[in-house]
Amino acid sequence: MSLTAVNSTVTPRIPPYLFDTDHRQRCLIQLRSKATGLEKYIYLSGLKERDPHLFYELTLNNLLEIVPILYTPTVGDACSNYSHIWRRPEGLYVSIESKGHIRDVLRTWHVGPSARIAVVTDGSRILGLGDLGANGLPISIGKLDLYIAGAGIKPTTTVPICLDLGTNTQKFLDDPLYLGVRCKRPGTEEMDAFMQEFMDAMKEVFPQLLVQFEDFSTDNAFRYLEMFRSKYRVFNDDIQGTGAVVLSGFINAAKLGSQAAGTRLEDQRILFFGAGSAGIGVAKQLISFFTLLGLTEEEAKRRIYTVDSKGLITADRKGLQEHKIYFARTDYSGPPLTKLTDIINYVKPTALLGLSTIRNAFSEDVVRLMASLNKRPIIFPLSNPVSLCEVDYADAVEWTNGSVVFASGSPYKPIEFEGKKYEPGQGNNMYIFPGLGLGTIVSKARHVTDSMVEQASIALSASLTKEEKDADLVYPRLIRIRDISAQIALAVVRAAQKDGVDENALFRNLSDDALLEVIQSKQWQPPSHRSPRL
Ligand SMILES: O=C([O-])CC(=O)C(=O)O
Numbered sequence: 001m002s003l004t005a006v007n008s009t010v011t012p013r014i015p016p017y018l019f020d021t022d023h024r025q026r027c028l029i030q031l032r033s034k035a036t037g038l039e040k041y042i043y044l045s046g047l048k049e050r051d052p053h054l055f056y057e058l059t060l061n062n063l064l065e066i067v068p069i070l071y072t073p074t075v076g077d078a079c080s081n082y083s084h085i086w087r088r089p090e091g092l093y094v095s096i097e098s099k100g101h102i103r104d105v106l107r108t109w110h111v112g113p114s115a116r117i118a119v120v121t122d123g124s125r126i127l128g129l130g131d132l133g134a135n136g137l138p139i140s141i142g143k144l145d146l147y148i149a150g151a152g153i154k155p156t157t158t159v160p161i162c163l164d165l166g167t168n169t170q171k172f173l174d175d176p177l178y179l180g181v182r183c184k185r186p187g188t189e190e191m192d193a194f195m196q197e198f199m200d201a202m203k204e205v206f207p208q209l210l211v212q213f214e215d216f217s218t219d220n221a222f223r224y225l226e227m228f229r230s231k232y233r234v235f236n237d238d239i240q241g242t243g244a245v246v247l248s249g250f251i252n253a254a255k256l257g258s259q260a261a262g263t264r265l266e267d268q269r270i271l272f273f274g275a276g277s278a279g280i281g282v283a284k285q286l287i288s289f290f291t292l293l294g295l296t297e298e299e300a301k302r303r304i305y306t307v308d309s310k311g312l313i314t315a316d317r318k319g320l321q322e323h324k325i326y327f328a329r330t331d332y333s334g335p336p337l338t339k340l341t342d343i344i345n346y347v348k349p350t351a352l353l354g355l356s357t358i359r360n361a362f363s364e365d366v367v368r369l370m371a372s373l374n375k376r377p378i379i380f381p382l383s384n385p386v387s388l389c390e391v392d393y394a395d396a397v398e399w400t401n402g403s404v405v406f407a408s409g410s411p412y413k414p415i416e417f418e419g420k421k422y423e424p425g426q427g428n429n430m431y432i433f434p435g436l437g438l439g440t441i442v443s444k445a446r447h448v449t450d451s452m453v454e455q456a457s458i459a460l461s462a463s464l465t466k467e468e469k470d471a472d473l474v475y476p477r478l479i480r481i482r483d484i485s486a487q488i489a490l491a492v493v494r495a496a497q498k499d500g501v502d503e504n505a506l507f508r509n510l511s512d513d514a515l516l517e518v519i520q521s522k523q524w525q526p527p528s529h530r531s532p533r534l
């Protein structure tokens with residue numbers, strides 16, 4: 001039989017067996033046949049373009065397998081290589097060259113005024129991978145996929161944005177395939193003016209939008225949050241999302257730790273290894289853990305120690321960056337403490353939290369020392385992706401003889417140690433931002449207030465089932481993310497109402513049960529697929 005060119009006016013014949021085979025199964029097998037994480041990422045991104053409903057259904061039905069590809073850790077590889085794996089436009093670039101007409105660029109996005117949520121990065125600090133410039137777009141896309149899968153936000157109301165403002169990473173400027181503008185990043189004044197124009201234009205073009213700032217370099221992350229949070233519907237995921245998720249896991253971990261030690265919850269002493277936007281964001285959020293227990297802010301602050309690349313942060317250190325001053329210790333006057341084991345011996349922490357992006361910073365010495373000081377040492381190596389994690393789960397279990405209360409930023413698999421199964425926690429903002437966003441959107445909150453973030457965190461910590469508590473987990477199982485996001489959204493709506501920032505008055509008179517039902521009914525579901533779209 002000879003092959004002839006297909007006449008495009010003739011509908012190709014579809015083999016009948018296609019209708020008998022579950023195409024979802026076919027796609028899963030295709031996905032699993034890819035050898036590397038990056039190839040899987042490329043496959044899924046193509047599937048999303050060909051058949052978005054099928055893509056989201058597959059994601060929802062195989063969360064534990066697919067989320068680590070769309071999101072941390074594999075999204076880190078996708079970002080690092082984005083200019084090379086790029087296939088087609090799939091998000092919105094707003095470049096420094098569009099200064100003066102940013103609103104026209106935003107209007108090119110197909111969604112228009114019905115947009116509800118944008119994730120915006122400037123690529124300057126992607127995960128712990130540094131300044132990736134225009135290669136940062138997949139982080140916005142991945143976070144929005146989690147809004148869709150995890151909270152049930154409608155895909156057509158999302159806007160992934162990368163601000164293309166140049167990069168200070170020479171490797172990319174020299175790369176002939178680099179997608180972004182080839183210049184160094186602008187100075188503060190030019191950047192601030194750009195951000196002001198951008199945020200004004202966002203409000204004009206997408207009036208109902210919630211903006212999530214993502215992976216801005218530390219100083220800018222704090223500055224833009226402060227500049228914009230009372231004027232626009234905006235939050236910063238690395239500061240507030242990470243803060244809330246860690247607070248939530250910490251509340252549960254502290255209960256386990258205190259129970260084992262027979263001490264009070266407020267006796268916790270927390271050592272932060274890493275004092276960037278995430279470290280300080282989390283430390284600030286933990287203040288509320290202690291104040292909820294009745295401590296004053298000053299007493300709460302004294303329970304927290306921060307460490308950066310120069311060692312324990314003390315108030316007498318010269319040239320301390322603005323965001324580090326609040327937690328700088330005033331009660332230590334000896335020679336600078338730089339070695340982590342020395343710092344631990346001085347502080348005697350009950351909890352060690354890593355936000356340093358330094359791989360294996362929690363060495364065997366460090367972990368064993370924590371175990372010698374605590375019956376249940378709390379160790380949260382939170383840096384992303386896994387390649388930058390402060391300690392691997394298996395090591396943490398072995399070096400503490402199984403006593404560790406562990407949560408990492410990126411996923412680890414359960415392990416067996418001396419015949420017993422151990423399950424790690426994943427203290428990743430993906431537990432918080434989908435529900436926080438959903439609650440903000442449905443309540444039409446004008447701003448994202450501190451108490452909305454705090455209540456999201458408390459709702460997450462309270463969401464564990466008895467079975468999850470009995471398994472000593474500090475976070476619920478990811479598989480329940482939709483329900484958890486709805487519960488978080490409920491808490492966020494109530495907090496918005498208390499703060500008087502909600503503009504959806506309809507929800508005020510509903511009981512919690514009725515409101516939860518309304519929220520769940522608003523969660524988008526992919527229509528079921530049995531055969532490929534033809
Ligand atoms: O995306 C993640 O996995 C968590 C996060 O925001 C970061 O590490 O910057």
Ligand SMILES: [Mg+2]
Nearest residue numbers: 127214215238
């Ligand atoms: Mg981030």
